[in-house]
Amino acid sequence: MDNQKNNRIVRITLEQPSLKNNTADADRLKAALKKKICTQNIHIDLKLLRQIPFLLRQWDYKVCCILFKQAYQYILLGIRDINEQKPAAGIAVDLGTTRVVLRLINLSNGQTLGELSFDNPQIEIGPDILARIHYTDIKQGLEHIQEMIINGLNQAVDSLCSSCSLSTGDVYLFSVAGNTAMTHLFMGITPHWMIREPYIPGVNNPGVLKADELGIKASPFARVLIFPNVGSYFGGDLIAGILFSGMNQAEDVSILVDVGTNAEVILGNKDWLIACAGAAGPALESGVARMGMMAGPGVIDTFEIDPDTLEFKFKTIGDIKPKGMCGSGIIDLAAQLFLSGMLDIRGKLVTGKCADRVKEKDGMLYLTAVSGDQTATGLDLTISQADIDSLIRSKAAMYTILRTITLSVGIELRDLKTFYVAGTFGSFIKPGSAISLGMLPDLPLESYKPLGNSSLGGAAMALTKDDCIEDMEKIRDQITYIELNVNQELMNRFSAARFLPHTDLSLFPSVKVWG
Amino acid sequence: MDNQKNNRIVRITLEQPSLKNNTADADRLKAALKKKICTQNIHIDLKLLRQIPFLLRQWDYKVCCILFKQAYQYILLGIRDINEQKPAAGIAVDLGTTRVVLRLINLSNGQTLGELSFDNPQIEIGPDILARIHYTDIKQGLEHIQEMIINGLNQAVDSLCSSCSLSTGDVYLFSVAGNTAMTHLFMGITPHWMIREPYIPGVNNPGVLKADELGIKASPFARVLIFPNVGSYFGGDLIAGILFSGMNQAEDVSILVDVGTNAEVILGNKDWLIACAGAAGPALESGVARMGMMAGPGVIDTFEIDPDTLEFKFKTIGDIKPKGMCGSGIIDLAAQLFLSGMLDIRGKLVTGKCADRVKEKDGMLYLTAVSGDQTATGLDLTISQADIDSLIRSKAAMYTILRTITLSVGIELRDLKTFYVAGTFGSFIKPGSAISLGMLPDLPLESYKPLGNSSLGGAAMALTKDDCIEDMEKIRDQITYIELNVNQELMNRFSAARFLPHTDLSLFPSVKVWG
Known part of the structure; x- marks a missing residue:
């Protein structure tokens, strides 16, 4: 789904300067690129502009350009020797409130080079969004909480690049999708008014920023594309999801x-x-999202009940003795209980049908899904009527x-x-x-x-x-x-x-x- | 000639945020501007973006925006209280090899607020372009020579603003016209290959840079428009001249x-x-450019010779006793000598006609334009046949x-x-x-x-x-x-x-x- 034809990487051999063609170095490069990728405008940062006369001569006017298309122009993210073998990389970031996930991509073909995730270091301030927003009201709070995520990201980028034999200087582009609050904290833009009526963010569409300006370690001219949000409650993570689907x-x-x-x-x-x-x-x-335990070895993710014999069958991840159930296991179990008549249309356990699988304790019914002799812990795995109601x-x-x-x-x-x-x-x-x-x-x-x-x-x-x-x-x-x-x-x-x-x-x- | 209708300064009263209109602060401002000036794209620097939620509330959503139109977008150079009385200013710079001239402009109406000029501090390196270009080949030479002009400019900007009761923070835009070499030195781009066959500059069209990035003290989001060049020998100063004409x-x-x-x-x-x-x-x-002395008090700028009496009449600047002639005085004199027959068609002094105004010394003819009893110095003001030949x-x-x-x-x-x-x-x-x-x-x-x-x-x-x-x-x-x-x-x-x-x-x- 993500391997589109693109103009990210353009290899180009320029005409050598001569008395007949004395266009300046930067403009020579731009003109050739404009022709090749059919654009009117190419932006080059001043610091890159300063290097171009030296780089073009160093590589004998044969170069590889890394480009990014913004609305009406392309931005030159960097130039390399045309023979450079290392891939020019980009990093996609899922900026979660709890977990941040990075995917390293080869910009020339969209290939995934590696992935890495880490806990959002802002959890230290508070596990939920609200606590973090309040924290920005204290002096230097916004700067500090931004620094936490940027430092965390920099470490992760470093590790991810190393694991793929690349350096951070090989990363030319980031795209960051997160909810509106996380995105604001990432950019150092106040989220103060997001949680106060009429709940408006600082910005809906921040567009393309410089990595350098955000403190992100990468190629010096790298850019960061921030997914836009629709409002305080509909963030860039969802826009990214729609794009992906x-x-x-x-x-x-x-x-x-x-x-x-x-x-x-x-x-x-x-x-x-x-x-x-x-x-x-x-x-x-x-209910759904927090139900059961995290999927992992020994967790039941599939349940089946034989409609005739009412025998319970299950599968665990890793095919080892069960220690619990994850969400999909619980939904499977409930569905099977219902289809086999052990749960009625109101969602209540049918004691007659459940027979000795059901027990009452303190006025609450419990159904034994797996008996203790089959579990890793030696304890019965049960589901209560309250769990089912939820x-x-x-x-x-x-x-x-x-x-x-x-x-x-x-x-x-x-x-x-x-x-x-x-x-x-x-x-x-x-x-x-x-x-x-x-x-x-x-x-x-x-x-x-x-x-x-x-x-x-x-x-x-x-x-x-x-x-x-x-x-x-x-x-x-x-x-x-x-x-x-x-x-x-x-x-x-x-x-x-x-x-x-x-x-x-x-x-x-x-x-x-x-x- | 310079007072065009423009969208530099836009005063705008935004709709207050509400549950019915919860567009983000920055996007609210952008949307209103887009509508008012009919554009698709408005760029806001990250650091300004961070201030916008606070500034909009401080000024109750009534603001004055300073804008600059780049090819496909407007750049927001700053926002102010809608009631701010001080003009938002721009500075035009004639970046001469010898002399740098600044003109402070009110961006809202093009009115000149003040002017100031100073000697290009790079003269210390060498009075001519060549010496300065060679200087950039030594270690840190380019950085140093760039620093000289930037420091000089910063001092001049400071003085000019002070003299008009403004601060450097009131300056949002610069435009700089200079020859190709001076422009390169100004931007810190190597001019090394400009003087080596095939004589190509580093850049023809540098476009719009950030003042901050060049080290120029101004409003934090100010931009610097650099006039493009056609080549090493045809600079932005001439493009500016064409534009002006x-x-x-x-x-x-x-x-x-x-x-x-x-x-x-x-x-x-x-x-x-x-x-x-x-x-x-x-x-x-x-000849022409270096002929005579600088115009100033006591300098003859007008000459007339009565064709009948051959009486010499002249006018000095300030109507005081003459101390010399400037270029226009010399051209006037030569024209009048010719029209009165004292100079022949080959440009030679006609001794018969000139009578006692002409003297010979060391084989060279001298014509007395003004005799010593009329001059400030008591010495004759003369013009030689060699001067005329030149x-x-x-x-x-x-x-x-x-x-x-x-x-x-x-x-x-x-x-x-x-x-x-x-x-x-x-x-x-x-x-x-x-x-x-x-x-x-x-x-x-x-x-x-x-x-x-x-x-x-x-x-x-x-x-x-x-x-x-x-x-x-x-x-x-x-x-x-x-x-x-x-x-x-x-x-x-x-x-x-x-x-x-x-x-x-x-x-x-x-x-x-x-x-």
Whole structure:
């Protein structure tokens, strides 16, 4: 998806200066480039301009130029010997509140050279966005919190480059996708008014900055492309996700759901995009996103219940004794309990059907998913009625949001051609199980496309795609951001979605309800 | 000539942020500006971006923006309180090899606020360009010589601003016109290859730089517009002169002659421009440009000889006793000597006619222009036959160049509609006398237009004219630079021009040759 034809790297042999052609060095280079890549304007930083007469002669007027296309001009990011073998690199950054992920890219072909992630060092100030924004109100707070992320990034860039036998001087371009607050802290722009009515950011579209100016160690003329935001609650990470999915270029209407630290939904096609988030977030977060443990060795990610024998089968990551369940395992389990009749349409455990798998303790029912003799810890792995209730609330919230956003533009969920699932959510959800629970709409399974870290994917695409700035600005400008009004209609819809799979079974023709 | 309609200063009252309009601060400002000045792109430096949320609130979203139009975008040079009374200023710089002249301009209306000039501090390295270029070959030489001019400029900017009750922080824009070498030294770009075959500069079109990056003290986001050059021998000072004259926008063909440290001639109209210089320079310089003393109190700038009585009348600057003659006085004197028959058509003093005004000493004839009893010094003011010979060579060279350049495009001198005289030359030459000598073509006197310091004038225009960059680049691209070939044809033309006014009297119908 990210290997577009581009003019990032241009190898060029210039005509030697002569009495017949005495164009200046810099203008000679510009003229040749303009001809080759069909542009009117090429910008060269003063410090690079000063080096050009020496570099051109050193390399006998045969050079490799690294370029970046901004709206109306190309920026010359650097020039090298035409025979230089080391790749000119770019780094895509998913600037997460919790985790920062870097991907090193060969700018000439989009190839991934390496990846690295690190905890956002600002966690020291506070794990959540709010605490960090408040911190900027103290003297030098903004400078300090910016320094933390820049220093962290510099260390990571250094390690990542070393691991690929490159130096930081080989990095000419960065693209950074993050939520609005993280992006502001990264640039040292105050986020103070983002959390105060009417909640406005300092900047929506910062554009292209100099790495040097941000304190980032790279090639001296490197640039940093910052993904724009739509507002305080819809950041560049989502714009990157949309760019990565390609939904903004499709004829058909598709939907993108990203549940990471926040939950966001985007609906649209090449002509329009609507997004909603914010209010829906907390309801979802408490459930889906934080459910279960992190995926890892010994974690159950797949559950199956034989409908006849009611035998429980599971798979762990690494095929070792289970020590817990991750989100996808829990959704699988709940779906299978429902399909086998052990969970009723209200989401309540059917004690008769569950037989000796269910126990009561302090007035709460617990279902034993795996008995202690099979687990790594020797303890039973259980799921409580409260856990299931929470899951049901989450799935109802998710479905309500999906239904509301599609209905707001007069579309039925069944009309969606593609359903992109991004982020942590996308990586663990199994569409089949989620459909059985009525969490996701009853679309053909092939409609579901997991995107993985779509923010990083979009940032990486931007590194090699010539028109990335136009694309991302177009996406930004197209998005209509809607707040979900928590009114009676929405509450009715939510109530109807709290049944398994839904009060209106016609919405889920493929789900065979037990009995 | 320099007060064009422009978008330099835009006063704007923004819509206050609200839940209905929660566009970010910077983007709110940009959107309002884009609407007001009809542009797609506005660039804001990161450091200014960081201040915008605070500044907008400080001034209650009512601000005055200072803008500069680059090819495809406007650059926001600064924002101020809408009620700020002090003018936002720009400084035009005529970056001379010998003298640097500054003009402080009110950017909102083009009004001149003050002027100041100082000796180019690089004179310490060498009075001529060559010595300075060689100096850049020593270690740190380029850095040092650049520092000299930047420090000199900073002091001058400081004084000039103080004298107008402004601070350097009120200066948002500079435009700098100088010859190619001076411009390179100003930017710290090596001029090393300018004086080595094939004589190519480091850059022809440096464009717009940051004042900060050059070490110039001004408003933190100020820009410096550097006039482009055509080559090592045709600099931005001449482009500025063309811009100032407006010849590049006229239907009719006109000519511009600039004799300062060098001599240059430009011919053309809105469709084409040809220029010649270089080889012609030394011949002219030895004569016209360095002739006589600097104009000042007690210097004769006007001479008249009564054709009947042969009485000499003169005028001094300040109407005091004469102490010398400046160039215009000498040209007047020579013209009057010729018209009264005291100088023959070969430019030789006619001893019979001159009577007792002429004396011989060491085989050289001297004519007493003013006798000692009338002068400030008590000494006779004389002109020698050698001085006159030198003047004749100069005038012949000048006419030859003018004739050659016009003939090269098939135009007769008499077809020229406007004849611009710029620089020192333009300020002292009297067209009537110059025509009588055959130095300038026999055009109606009203065709002659003195431009004064056209380099400074053009630089000042650029400060307030929105499309100045397009204009100067267009001029640069239009110029065809021709070398004068010193061939037999040219030598013949030169010989014919050594007569007064010319061998071919039909070229000077208005000149009444004596006798």
